[in-house]
Amino acid sequence: MIIEPRMRGFICLTAHPEGCAQSVKNQIEYVKSKGKIEGAKKVLVIGASTGFGLASRITSAFGNGAATIGVFFEKEPAEGKTATPGWYNSAAFEKEATAAGLYAKSINGDAFSDEIKQQTIDLIKQDLGQVDLVIYSLASPVRKDPKTGVLYRSVLKPIGNKFTDKTVDFHTGKMSEVSIEPCNEEEIANTVKVMGGEDWMLWIEAMKEAGVLVDGVLTLAYSYIGPEVTEPVYRKGTIGRAKDHLEATAFEITDELKDIQGRAYVSVNKGLVTQASSAIPVIPLYISLLYKIMKAKGLHEGCIEQIQRLFQDRLYSGNEIPTDEKHRIRIDDWEMREDVQEEVKKLWAIASTENLQEIGDLAGYKQDFLNLFGFGFDGVDYLADTNEVVRIPSI
Numbered sequence: 001m002i003i004e005p006r007m008r009g010f011i012c013l014t015a016h017p018e019g020c021a022q023s024v025k026n027q028i029e030y031v032k033s034k035g036k037i038e039g040a041k042k043v044l045v046i047g048a049s050t051g052f053g054l055a056s057r058i059t060s061a062f063g064n065g066a067a068t069i070g071v072f073f074e075k076e077p078a079e080g081k082t083a084t085p086g087w088y089n090s091a092a093f094e095k096e097a098t099a100a101g102l103y104a105k106s107i108n109g110d111a112f113s114d115e116i117k118q119q120t121i122d123l124i125k126q127d128l129g130q131v132d133l134v135i136y137s138l139a140s141p142v143r144k145d146p147k148t149g150v151l152y153r154s155v156l157k158p159i160g161n162k163f164t165d166k167t168v169d170f171h172t173g174k175m176s177e178v179s180i181e182p183c184n185e186e187e188i189a190n191t192v193k194v195m196g197g198e199d200w201m202l203w204i205e206a207m208k209e210a211g212v213l214v215d216g217v218l219t220l221a222y223s224y225i226g227p228e229v230t231e232p233v234y235r236k237g238t239i240g241r242a243k244d245h246l247e248a249t250a251f252e253i254t255d256e257l258k259d260i261q262g263r264a265y266v267s268v269n270k271g272l273v274t275q276a277s278s279a280i281p282v283i284p285l286y287i288s289l290l291y292k293i294m295k296a297k298g299l300h301e302g303c304i305e306q307i308q309r310l311f312q313d314r315l316y317s318g319n320e321i322p323t324d325e326k327h328r329i330r331i332d333d334w335e336m337r338e339d340v341q342e343e344v345k346k347l348w349a350i351a352s353t354e355n356l357q358e359i360g361d362l363a364g365y366k367q368d369f370l371n372l373f374g375f376g377f378d379g380v381d382y383l384a385d386t387n388e389v390v391r392i393p394s395i
């Protein structure tokens, strides 16, 4: 069928298989162009199908020829109904990896469950023996506790005070004022339960217990800090509490892995257009201003540029892994540069529906958003009939 983007609020209901394949190919080409990374050889990526997780899988495979297992939660296609983008991305990734002679297998299911953890451990035992890098890159609004069966929902709310500021509908470019009521204590706890470090720890404990972690294993999860303007809804809001918990969990995991000399890190990444971040009020406006400034300064990066730099310059540079005072890896260094943030602040103060097209990079935002779903890529014929029923070879 001919597949067009169908927007519904902050999401797109369709995805383009060939566009997603093009996106994966572009990312592979980028990683190859940057040369070899002397890194991990057997890698598990949890949350491997889109965003930073997919970029981590591609960087591992095509930067260093690593065998990869990817875990994700995506909807498969049916006749007349497209899959979610992560499904098509993973199908394309496996195809490219296999063609390059690299091991690549995937598991589609709820990573929060005991069953998927066990299935993953069994696959590692069967095919790889052990892994030397575990990337934890889940972004989910819900989590079912595997022990109690209780379903928890995260919220994106400020803590303590009602928050009011500018926001933009990036589809129309229309700005407005948004107000969000503060959360209650239960909502903080629920958000920590979903997006904090508990599940990361459960993964590592189960894998260590099963003996599938190599001596000296590295594990990494991703966090965000961002600027002052987004603090009330992000870093000092409910999601920020979850990120605090995730960052604290890195220390606990390093402790847990002491006897096998393993280490856990959190990397603070740049704010980018992903399915998750588009749904957060205020963030799209910030990102569109940030993109404009970073592009003008030649500092702009997408997921793949971020993760390639993270692996090459931070994780596997041959030196000690550099961290900040809280033991976090900072690959948001260019975003947080003082000159960049000063300019964002100035633009934020004057931004309006009338001037946003000019002072912000709304076009770049929209392009990136379409790209998430496989639309808007050069080299793809979007008017051609496309087979939506694409299989992931290993599933």
Ligand code: NAD
Binding pocket: 046, 047, 048, 049, 050, 051, 052, 053, 071, 072, 073, 074, 086, 109, 110, 111, 112, 137, 138, 139, 140, 222, 223, 224, 268, 269, 270, 271, 272, 273, 274, 275, 276, 277
């Ligand atoms: P994303 O939505 O692109 O990717 C999420 C991944 O998690 C997908 O592979 C999805 O299939 C998988 N997933 C979700 N629920 C699952 C489940 N129950 N079981 C198995 N897999 C599941 O998100 P992203 O933006 O790449 O975020 C990844 C991490 O990076 C998050 O911790 C996020 O907070 C962090 N981060 C994001 C940004 C940003 O601006 N987007 C910036 C810094 C850090």
Ligand code: NA
Binding pocket: 047, 048, 049, 050, 051, 052, 053, 054, 137, 138, 139
């Ligand atoms: Na991801």
